[in-house]
Amino acid sequence: MSDFNVRSDSVNVEHIMEQVRSRIREKRGIDYTEDQIREMATVKLEKFLDSRAVRSDLLEEFRRAHGTLQPTKFPNYSFEEQTLFESTRAPVRWIRRLLLPVLKLFFNPNPLIRALHTQSTLNTMNRERDVARHGIDQLHYELLHNLVVETTRMGIDLRNLQMRVESLASRLEFNERRARALESVVVYRPPSETADTELAPEVSPAADATPGRPLESPGRLEEGPGQRSRRRRRRRGRRGGPSAAAIMGGHAPQGDAAQPTAPSEQGASTREGSTAPAETTPQPPFPPEQ
Amino acid sequence: MKLAVVVQRYGPSINGGAELHARYVAERLARHAEVDVLTTCATDYVTWQDTLEPGVEQVNGVNVRRFRVGRERSPDEFSRCSERVFRQTHSVADELAWLDAEGPTSPALVRYLARRSREYDHCVLFSYRYYHAYHGARAAPEKAVLVPTAERDPAIGLSIFGPIFRGVRAIMFNSPEERAMIRAVAGIADDQPSVVVGVGSEVPAVTDPERFRRKFGLHEPFAVYVGRVDANKGCGELFDFFGSYLREGAGALTLVLIGQSVLDIPAHPRIRHLGFLDDRDKFDAIAGAELLIMPSYFESLSMVALEAWALGRPVLANGRCDVLKGQCIRSSAGLYYDGRLEFIETLRALERNRWLAATLGRNGRQFFREHYTWSVIERKYLEMFDRLSRAPVARVMERTAGWFERRRPICPPSSEVVASLPAGPSIAPPASPPDARATEPSPRSASGPPDPHSVSRSAGGHSRFRRGQHRSRRGGGSSASTRTQ
Numbered sequence: 001m002s003d004f005n006v007r008s009d010s011v012n013v014e015h016i017m018e019q020v021r022s023r024i025r026e027k028r029g030i031d032y033t034e035d036q037i038r039e040m041a042t043v044k045l046e047k048f049l050d051s052r053a054v055r056s057d058l059l060e061e062f063r064r065a066h067g068t069l070q071p072t073k074f075p076n077y078s079f080e081e082q083t084l085f086e087s088t089r090a091p092v093r094w095i096r097r098l099l100l101p102v103l104k105l106f107f108n109p110n111p112l113i114r115a116l117h118t119q120s121t122l123n124t125m126n127r128e129r130d131v132a133r134h135g136i137d138q139l140h141y142e143l144l145h146n147l148v149v150e151t152t153r154m155g156i157d158l159r160n161l162q163m164r165v166e167s168l169a170s171r172l173e174f175n176e177r178r179a180r181a182l183e184s185v186v187v188y189r190p191p192s193e194t195a196d197t198e199l200a201p202e203v204s205p206a207a208d209a210t211p212g213r214p215l216e217s218p219g220r221l222e223e224g225p226g227q228r229s230r231r232r233r234r235r236r237g238r239r240g241g242p243s244a245a246a247i248m249g250g251h252a253p254q255g256d257a258a259q260p261t262a263p264s265e266q267g268a269s270t271r272e273g274s275t276a277p278a279e280t281t282p283q284p285p286f287p288p289e290q
Numbered sequence: 291m292k293l294a295v296v297v298q299r300y301g302p303s304i305n306g307g308a309e310l311h312a313r314y315v316a317e318r319l320a321r322h323a324e325v326d327v328l329t330t331c332a333t334d335y336v337t338w339q340d341t342l343e344p345g346v347e348q349v350n351g352v353n354v355r356r357f358r359v360g361r362e363r364s365p366d367e368f369s370r371c372s373e374r375v376f377r378q379t380h381s382v383a384d385e386l387a388w389l390d391a392e393g394p395t396s397p398a399l400v401r402y403l404a405r406r407s408r409e410y411d412h413c414v415l416f417s418y419r420y421y422h423a424y425h426g427a428r429a430a431p432e433k434a435v436l437v438p439t440a441e442r443d444p445a446i447g448l449s450i451f452g453p454i455f456r457g458v459r460a461i462m463f464n465s466p467e468e469r470a471m472i473r474a475v476a477g478i479a480d481d482q483p484s485v486v487v488g489v490g491s492e493v494p495a496v497t498d499p500e501r502f503r504r505k506f507g508l509h510e511p512f513a514v515y516v517g518r519v520d521a522n523k524g525c526g527e528l529f530d531f532f533g534s535y536l537r538e539g540a541g542a543l544t545l546v547l548i549g550q551s552v553l554d555i556p557a558h559p560r561i562r563h564l565g566f567l568d569d570r571d572k573f574d575a576i577a578g579a580e581l582l583i584m585p586s587y588f589e590s591l592s593m594v595a596l597e598a599w600a601l602g603r604p605v606l607a608n609g610r611c612d613v614l615k616g617q618c619i620r621s622s623a624g625l626y627y628d629g630r631l632e633f634i635e636t637l638r639a640l641e642r643n644r645w646l647a648a649t650l651g652r653n654g655r656q657f658f659r660e661h662y663t664w665s666v667i668e669r670k671y672l673e674m675f676d677r678l679s680r681a682p683v684a685r686v687m688e689r690t691a692g693w694f695e696r697r698r699p700i701c702p703p704s705s706e707v708v709a710s711l712p713a714g715p716s717i718a719p720p721a722s723p724p725d726a727r728a729t730e731p732s733p734r735s736a737s738g739p740p741d742p743h744s745v746s747r748s749a750g751g752h753s754r755f756r757r758g759q760h761r762s763r764r765g766g767g768s769s770a771s772t773r774t775q
Binding site: 020 | 618619622623624625626631632635636639646649650653
């Protein structure tokens with residue numbers, strides 16, 4: 001993180017934090033807090049997930065459905081054989097029991113008692129099942145909720161990773177181009193030429209002492225690609241036919257070194273001059289032009 | 291001038307934040323006035339069990355009068371009461387029951403204060419949330435000067451504390467964030483005297499980091515955490531984030547932990563737990579560290595952060611703690627993080643960018659020197675006492691609700707009250723002038739340093755609160771247009 005541009009003594013912490021955050025965004029995509037992920041999972045899910053598969057209002061829908069499945073809160077009743085004839089007052093209970101045979105002359109209460117007893121038992125079972133179901137629903141809800149949050153998180157991670165891959169791909173492409181460019185400027189120099197170059201400062205002053213000609217730049221490798229291609233063209237010209245200068249009515253290649261050249265070509269022409277006696281030596285194999 | 295300092299625990303071996311704060315203030319004020327400390331016999335803040343003898347003793351030249359605790363705290367009862375008042379709609383009676391359950395319930399201390407308050411010019415009550423401060427303020431409202439040491443926890447949302455904040459004669463805040471929070475929750479009148487003071491620290495003039503390194507075999511650069519190693523202090527998150535920092539190979543720092551641990555510490559060669567150290571080792575450790583990390587979510591005022599700044603070390607604070615974040619911004623002496631990636635990047639920034647770390651440390655030293663040296667703290671206390679002595683008592687403490695009113699379940703859950711409070715660091719100076727009047731330098735201090743908490747970071751550019759603290763970072767914010775690489 002040495003690349004913070006904080007140059008004055010009056011450090012602005014908020015500004016530094018902005019730089020930290022922008023660096024994080026550049027490096028890793030966006031960093032969401034846990035709360036933000038939850039918020040997105042419930043509100044803006046469709047922006048981060050494949051809408052074909054997951055509904056953004058899934059949790060809300062589940063909550064609604066879950067709300068209707070609350071276990072019933074009504075108390076159950078117990079219904080036994082004597083329930084119909086019970087009373088808190090003993091005389092009433094006694095009279096009912098006394099008159100029961102008379103009642104049975106009118107209708108048979110036993111099927112009614114059995115039905116209500118069965119219904120009471122069913123109610124109890126249903127209630128127990130509801131309670132169990134409620135627990136399972138809670139688990140389902142938790143599971144679904146966590147699933148949605150994790151899926152959202154994975155969606156965000158995926159997006160961040162895609163960004164990182166894109167970033168890496170662009171960097172790789174840049175590096176490849178850079179490598180190709182560097183390869184194109186590498187000049188192969190055999191040892192003899194290296195020795196010539198090392199000797200050049202001792203030899204060339206006589207030639208360079210010509211008034212009005214600036215001294216050669218000591219770093220031969222610092223010549224630009226334009227100069228190098230021009231020199232190459234001149235060599236091709238020497239090997240394969242008359243040079244452009246000759247075609248244009250100029251002098252032969254041997255005379256190049258002695259001819260005043262344009263300032264931009266002086267470095268190259270000076271070198272040509274210094275290496276002119278070794279014209280017959282094999283030319284270095286230049287790498288193919290990219 | 292005779293002062294009473296009322297605090298829940300007191301003693302040279304008691305290192306709780308508010309208790310240490312009270313001891314430092316009492317010992318410093320004892321140079322200017324006769325100071326009596328009124329406290330309990332308890333040393334354990336969980337049970338409030340009486341472990342010291344009641345009576346009067348001298349601690350570092352200060353009179354300390356101890357009172358018995360009526361009953362120890364029952365964790366179950368306290369938990370039950372907390373659940374009721376923090377999470378459910380409840381009554382004032384429930385809140386008073388919570389206060390009793392929290393303790394330290396010492397009616398003897400309150401009776402003494404009610405009976406003898408006339409002997410004192412001012413009663414400085416520490417920690418609003420405890421029994422002694424609530425009942426002490428009601429026992430001697432015309433003498434009460436409250437040092438709330440309030441954090442952003444659910445207790446601040448209880449309705450019983452509103453009349454206390456409004457009824458005491460003056461409030462000595464620890465930070466602008468605390469002031470803003472209490473003003474919002476209690477609706478304090480503009481003319482109530484108050485000032486942001488904080489506390490100084492006894493930082494040695496000379497430290498020897500090399501001695502510390504030799505003693506503990508620490509030869510690599512390290513970041514230090516000082517305090518109780520506790521999940522409530524954010525240490526769990528710290529371990530998690532620092533683990534990520536280690537896994538990513540982001541830097542070469544070792545994490546050094548100083549303090550008692552109530553949390554499992556990850557076993558890693560670059561996480562070193564040294565346990566509780568004496569002050570000399572502690573200060574040498576801070577001086578030798580690359581930075582201090584403060585992972586706590588809730589702080590009223592971090593004395594350790596101030597000590598790190600006094601020693602010229604930068605601080606990396608948890609951005610979710612408004613106070614720490616505000617301190618970092620106001621002092622320009624620390625960075626803060628909100629999340630794992632920010633933790634890693636800010637830690638790496640402080641580790642690798644020497645210039646940045648050195649500048650933050652230098653700013654911290656300057657910030658401490660200007661605002662937290664004892665001369666500044668003492669001056670603020672004395673000016674406040676002087677102002678209160680000259681001004682008449684302007685308000686009376688509101689009466690406690692009647693029997694029926696007290697039992698009406700009309701109080702909202704305090705966690706909801708706290709959630710509705712404004713959040714974020716307080717950057718700009720307050721708009722209302724009364725505090726400025728309180729902190730306004732008197733003629734004899736006209737050449738003194740300005741109020742530390744009135745430093746505006748940008749001319750009118752900030753609101754008092756950063757409501758957008760939790761704004762989505764998707765929005766981007768301004769990019770680093772001045773990045774060089």
